[in-house]
Amino acid sequence: MSRELRIGLLGCGTVGGGVLHLLKAQADALEAHVGARLDVARVLVRDASKSRPVAADRLTTDPAAVLEDEKIDLFVEVVGGETAAKGFIEQALHAGKPVVTANKLVLAKHGASLFGLAREKGVDLAFEAAIGGGIPIVRTLRDAMVSDRVVSLMGILNGTSNYVLTRMLDDGIDMAEAVRAAQDKGFAEADPSADLGGHDAAHKLGLLARLAFGVDLPVPTVEGIDAIEAVDHRFAARFGYCVKPLAIGRVSERGVELRVHPALVPNRSVLANVNGELNAVWFEGEGLGPCLVYGRGAGALPTAVSVVADIADVARALVAGVGGLSTTGTRAAQATADARAVPPGEVQTRYYVRFTVDDQPGVMATLAGALGARGVSIEQLVQDGRPSEGPATVVLLTHRAREADLRAALDDLNASEVRVKPPCVLRIEDPSGGGA
Amino acid sequence: MSRELRIGLLGCGTVGGGVLHLLKAQADALEAHVGARLDVARVLVRDASKSRPVAADRLTTDPAAVLEDEKIDLFVEVVGGETAAKGFIEQALHAGKPVVTANKLVLAKHGASLFGLAREKGVDLAFEAAIGGGIPIVRTLRDAMVSDRVVSLMGILNGTSNYVLTRMLDDGIDMAEAVRAAQDKGFAEADPSADLGGHDAAHKLGLLARLAFGVDLPVPTVEGIDAIEAVDHRFAARFGYCVKPLAIGRVSERGVELRVHPALVPNRSVLANVNGELNAVWFEGEGLGPCLVYGRGAGALPTAVSVVADIADVARALVAGVGGLSTTGTRAAQATADARAVPPGEVQTRYYVRFTVDDQPGVMATLAGALGARGVSIEQLVQDGRPSEGPATVVLLTHRAREADLRAALDDLNASEVRVKPPCVLRIEDPSGGGA
Numbered sequence: 014m015s016r017e018l019r020i021g022l023l024g025c026g027t028v029g030g031g032v033l034h035l036l037k038a039q040a041d042a043l044e045a046h047v048g049a050r051l052d053v054a055r056v057l058v059r060d061a062s063k064s065r066p067v068a069a070d071r072l073t074t075d076p077a078a079v080l081e082d083e084k085i086d087l088f089v090e091v092v093g094g095e096t097a098a099k100g101f102i103e104q105a106l107h108a109g110k111p112v113v114t115a116n117k118l119v120l121a122k123h124g125a126s127l128f129g130l131a132r133e134k135g136v137d138l139a140f141e142a143a144i145g146g147g148i149p150i151v152r153t154l155r156d157a158m159v160s161d162r163v164v165s166l167m168g169i170l171n172g173t174s175n176y177v178l179t180r181m182l183d184d185g186i187d188m189a190e191a192v193r194a195a196q197d198k199g200f201a202e203a204d205p206s207a208d209l210g211g212h213d214a215a216h217k218l219g220l221l222a223r224l225a226f227g228v229d230l231p232v233p234t235v236e237g238i239d240a241i242e243a244v245d246h247r248f249a250a251r252f253g254y255c256v257k258p259l260a261i262g263r264v265s266e267r268g269v270e271l272r273v274h275p276a277l278v279p280n281r282s283v284l285a286n287v288n289g290e291l292n293a294v295w296f297e298g299e300g301l302g303p304c305l306v307y308g309r310g311a312g313a314l315p316t317a318v319s320v321v322a323d324i325a326d327v328a329r330a331l332v333a334g335v336g337g338l339s340t341t342g343t344r345a346a347q348a349t350a351d352a353r354a355v356p357p358g359e360v361q362t363r364y365y366v367r368f369t370v371d372d373q374p375g376v377m378a379t380l381a382g383a384l385g386a387r388g389v390s391i392e393q394l395v396q397d398g399r400p401s402e403g404p405a406t407v408v409l410l411t412h413r414a415r416e417a418d419l420r421a422a423l424d425d426l427n428a429s430e431v432r433v434k435p436p437c438v439l440r441i442e443d444p445s446g447g448g449a
Numbered sequence: 450m451s452r453e454l455r456i457g458l459l460g461c462g463t464v465g466g467g468v469l470h471l472l473k474a475q476a477d478a479l480e481a482h483v484g485a486r487l488d489v490a491r492v493l494v495r496d497a498s499k500s501r502p503v504a505a506d507r508l509t510t511d512p513a514a515v516l517e518d519e520k521i522d523l524f525v526e527v528v529g530g531e532t533a534a535k536g537f538i539e540q541a542l543h544a545g546k547p548v549v550t551a552n553k554l555v556l557a558k559h560g561a562s563l564f565g566l567a568r569e570k571g572v573d574l575a576f577e578a579a580i581g582g583g584i585p586i587v588r589t590l591r592d593a594m595v596s597d598r599v600v601s602l603m604g605i606l607n608g609t610s611n612y613v614l615t616r617m618l619d620d621g622i623d624m625a626e627a628v629r630a631a632q633d634k635g636f637a638e639a640d641p642s643a644d645l646g647g648h649d650a651a652h653k654l655g656l657l658a659r660l661a662f663g664v665d666l667p668v669p670t671v672e673g674i675d676a677i678e679a680v681d682h683r684f685a686a687r688f689g690y691c692v693k694p695l696a697i698g699r700v701s702e703r704g705v706e707l708r709v710h711p712a713l714v715p716n717r718s719v720l721a722n723v724n725g726e727l728n729a730v731w732f733e734g735e736g737l738g739p740c741l742v743y744g745r746g747a748g749a750l751p752t753a754v755s756v757v758a759d760i761a762d763v764a765r766a767l768v769a770g771v772g773g774l775s776t777t778g779t780r781a782a783q784a785t786a787d788a789r790a791v792p793p794g795e796v797q798t799r800y801y802v803r804f805t806v807d808d809q810p811g812v813m814a815t816l817a818g819a820l821g822a823r824g825v826s827i828e829q830l831v832q833d834g835r836p837s838e839g840p841a842t843v844v845l846l847t848h849r850a851r852e853a854d855l856r857a858a859l860d861d862l863n864a865s866e867v868r869v870k871p872p873c874v875l876r877i878e879d880p881s882g883g884g885a
Contacts (some may be wrong), residue, residue, distance in 0.1 A: 035596040035736065048774060103570035119815050136572060141593070147737045149593035156592075159482050159576070160475040160757040266599035283722045283743060291719075300471065300750040301583045303727070314736040321596040333769030338484060357722070 018047070018328050021085035021110075023076070023101050024092035028226045029056070030140075031059060031317025032324075032449045033066050033091060037059035039321070047328045057092070064103045080312055084221060087327055088318060090114040106130045106138065112129075113323040115142035115316055115347055120126040121216035125229050128340060128348070131228040135337035137330060139323035141288030144217045145170060145292040147315025152322070155345065158298055163225035165263040166296035167444050168286050170217040170273075172310040173208035174238050174258035176290045178275070181253060182246045188239070200290045210237035211273040216237060218260040222271055226264050228352045229342035234272035234360075240273055240437050245367060247275050252393065253423070255285050268353030270360055272400040272401060276364050284444055295444045303444070361440035363392070366423075368407045369434050372406045379429060380407060387422035389414040409439065451484040452517075453763050454483070456489040457521035457546075459512070459537050460528035461501060464551060464578075467753025468525060469502050475757070483764045491515040493528070516540045523757060523763055526550040535559055540810075542566045542574065547772055549759040550586035551578035552754055553559075557652035561665050564776060564784070571765060575759035581606060583744040583751025586756070590660045591619070591781065597734040599661035601699040602878050606653040606709075608746040609637045610674050610694035610728035614711070616725045618682045618691060624675070625699045634728045646673035647709040654696040658707055661732060662700050663780035664788045670708035670796075676873050677711055681803060684844045685713050685875075686827065691721050695771035695878060704789030706796055712876040713801050718879055731880045739880070760832070794853030799828070803860075804843045805870050815865060817851035818841060823858035827852040846877065 019034070019185060022029055036043065036051055044050050048430065053067050057079045061072045080088070080101060088105040091114060092098050099119045106127065114120065120143055121128065123233075129136035141151040145168075154163065167177050173195055180191040192209070195201035208211050215232040222228050239260050254277035259278045264269040278284050287293040292310030297303050309315040330336045331358055349410050370376045381391060394409040423436060456472070458465055472479065472487055480486050490501050493515045497508045509515060511878060516524070526543040526548060528534050535555045541548045542563065550556065556563065556579055569576035577587040581604075590599065605611050609631055616627040630643070631637035643649050651668040658664050674694050685692050690713035699706040713721050719741055723729040727744030733739050745751040766772045775781075806812045817827060831847040847855065859872060 030738070039596040042875065043596060049772060073759070108850040139464055147734075147740065149589050149742075150587065153585050153742075156588055156762065157755065157758045160471040160479060162753045213477070277851075281724065283719065283724060283727075286719045288717065293741075298583075298754065300467070302745040302748065302751050302752045303743075304583065304585070305729075305741070305743035307739075307743070308584075309738040309740075312738065315738050318597045318734065318736040319593065322593045322696055325595045327775070329771070330769070333766070334485060335765070335769040338482065348543065352620045404469075426852045443558075 016049040017052050018049045018086045018331060019052050019077045019080060019084050021326065022053055022056045023079060023088060023090045024356055025058045026058050026091070026093070027313035027438065028316045028320065029091045030065070032091065032320050035317055035321045037066050038254055043325055047325050048332045049328060049329060051210060051324065054085060055082055064238070079109070081111065081432065085110060085363055086330045086331055087111045087113065087324070089268040089324060090116060095119055095122065095356040099254060101283060102127055103130065106134055106136060107133050108174045109136060111137040111139070111327045111331065113139045113320055113327055115140070115320055117143040117145070117216045117220060121219045124223060125350070128345070131337070131340040136337055137327045139327050139339060140220070141323045142319035143308040144220050145294065145308065146312060146319055148292055148294065148306050148310065149295045149319070149322070150221070150306045151224060152175060153256065153306055154296070154303070158301065159299045162403050164299055165216070166225055166261070166294060167284065167293050167442060168218070168221065168260045168294040169257055170209050170260045170310065171211070171258055171295070172290035173291055174214070174332045175287065175292070176200045178238060178241065178256055179288045181241070181243055187243055189240065190239045193304060206342060207235050210238060214258065214267070214273045215258045218262060218273055221260070221294065222262050223261045223348040224268065224345045225262060227348050228269050228271060229348040230269060230271060230352060230354050232271045232273055233354060234357045236274035236276060238275045242437070244406065244436060245439065248367065249365070251395065252277070252410060254278060254441065255280055255281050256439065257287070261442065267356040267359065270355040272357070272360065274440060276442045279371060279443055281411045282444055323375055358415065358420070360416045362416070363413055363440040364419055364443055365410045366409050366411070367437040369404050371404060376408070380409070380426065383426045384422045386425065387418045389419050450793040451752070452768065453765060454485045454518050454522045455526045456760065457515045457518060458489055458492045459515060459524060459526045461492050462529070462649055464752045464756065465527045465747035466501070468527065470604070471753055471757045473502050475689065479761055482796055483761050484768045485764060486546050487764060490521055491518055494767050499527055502624060512537060514568070516544070516773055521546060522767055523549065525545045526552060527756065531555055531558065535579045537565065538563055542570055543567045545570050547573040547574060547575070547763045547767065549575045549756055551576070551582070551756055553652045553695060557655045557739070560656065561786070563782070567773070569778040573763045573775045574776065575770055576656070577759045578752045578755035580747040581730065581744065582741065582748060582755055584728055584730065584742050584746065585755070586657070586730045586742045587660060587756070589740070589742055592736065593664070594734055599732050602657060602661055602697070602730060602732035603720065603878060604654070604657065604696045604730040605693055605720060605723045605728050605825060606695055606696045606730070606746065607644050607647070608728055610650070612636045612724065612726045613645065614677065614692055614694060617677070621679060624677065631698055631868040633841040645675060647671045649885050650673050650694065650696045650709045654698060654707055654709055657696070658698050658705065659784040660781045661698060662705060663784050665786045666705060666707060666788060666790050668707045668709055670710060670789060670793045671834065672710035674711045678873070679807040680842065681873060684803065684831070685801070687831065688846060689716050690714060690717055690877065693720060693723070693873065695876065703795065704791040706768050706791040708793070708796065710876060712878045715879055718880055731756045739755050740785050771829060788816045794851065794856070796852045797849055799849055800847045800855055801875040801877055802845050802847070803873040805840050806843055807840060815845070816845070816862065819857045819865070820847065822861065823854045825855050839861060
């Protein structure tokens, strides 16, 4: 138990500070778990004069002083951002050192080359904190599912979007007000567009697809939550649904389906009660059946706990002399672009469509006719407002339909005279395994 | 990659058959993950003439032929039951061999001695499948939480009870009918008393307490769901709650609280949508915050997937020459009985109390007075039925109160004349972290 492993910590912001804190506070427990003492030998900081829970002579503002220290056994990248972080990870892997990172952006954009490099060098590249900071989904898909196959997954992967939709529903407020509330609470950036637009969730979905399905494919459908209005929450509730920001992955004989968009989920489903800034990943294993992992998607301490869990895993493997198994023996590391992506138009699901229509006779018949002509059948339909009192809102839920057919029907309607403004179209998704 | 590890499989019922199937179907993936080929060398069966997916000469009905085979590297116990299984695990550990087991009964009853033996021999004793067959909660508490501390947990750990309560709520049927439905579906045994009485959940809670809190204590409060009537589901719904079979663990300065009983949980909480036969464990980490893991609590394939995940872990540790870390370096292995158990009367929570009262003036005043005299204050109260038309139902929700105080107030009432029959008392529990 006398062995010591030296850690090079790249970045010491809120997450890095949390990592330092945990490594110190839990030093004995980690030593027992890992079989070696963990020593933070070098820390890359922006401001070396600030006090941190390590000796001042270990702090440096020079990346090379950390990355070129040959005595470092493993690197932890928590600087964030893209270019510099990618360079650090690359340099560490090139030197044959394992890396723990929380950087979803870098892995989503450069995963193929970085995982390839890690595999070539036979070292671990661990990233639990990159998909939902406080959700143990990476180790679940990697370890618990080692003998099983994921057939589909559905996640609420962006806390900002989920918080905004939850506040709209709970407080009946509009999106602008909910976004301001999220900013006040620290759940949204000053510029929330990457979160609300679905891009952050798409990065995480790409990583999940790598882990769950062993594929390295772009996410073809990325839609934000901006089209949702308060009225959609009210209609969804009337039908027994709520609106959630979803990321969906599915494998079938038709190929791999990856999409990010808001959707209606049944109020009784477990995802419906993933509220506020909380995140969750639901998945279905061929043998395991339905499984869900839920927790905080962000935040300094939750993320730090996940980073330290990865440090412990990687350190244990180093002690045992079996480093690199996570990059050779897993679906994530062997992910291939050699899989068919289902084109968005071929996706089949149910739809919620909200029309604002003119007060004129025969409107309903026109709507129903246009959909029917394209083979889209209506399951339920409600109308709000009296036709004689100006524009009315018509909401319909369809049976399962091809996306291309629905879009064609809406284009047909667009060319007709009944439309007042473009309809709001939301998909309806139902994770199975919701119980009895 | 040419190394081979020899497995001795004890038991080949539905779970054992699933394990054999997965080991064969996923042989290559497991070899890549583990770094060794897994070979099922010996299988203990009841009927050696039945065909299985291994060569017939590896089947035996003689436990000694498996347990005394010195070439076996790791044992898998899936015979179930208590005495024989305990003996098998003990014998394997004594021989210095690691064991994977799905046996909650044996671990709950004999955990202290078996974990002690594993630690003494420096070998792993893995049990993911013993707490909710298809829920990866053991590795989550052990690995993801390695640098964190669980402060409280709340689980739906018995699929039979949850199925019965879900059917009562959804279909408005009574308990007897719901139990028959569970038996028809294969979710309940012919004698469902261990499930409905809370004993099965108590075994799992004991193991969770070991993992999460590092304590080895009996569960002092074990109450079944048998007192629940259809009317309780209706009243709970009126207040925005539903009735769930809970197992609760909590650590505070007052000690360790462990209890199993049905309780009201808010409809918006994530546990409220854990329906049917599904199980879940919610917990709160000091750093990680709220986390929930959800899935199938039983079933041959879900359980087999978890058993094989354990086999892979243990085999990897053997290959690396670091076997036994899981029994030396974890809270579960170091669990101590040296902790204060909070006596049931000291527990503080909110209560739902349903009285059936005689038609007589002043009943409400008597109820409220009796509770108030013991310092239990009422938050909400509703009455069903008119006082002039015979017995009425009065349901009240209390503010937070000491259990002993509530019981004393009910005893006082029992001695008065207003009571028709003993009230139905349910606790109200609210997992925090339910979102905005």
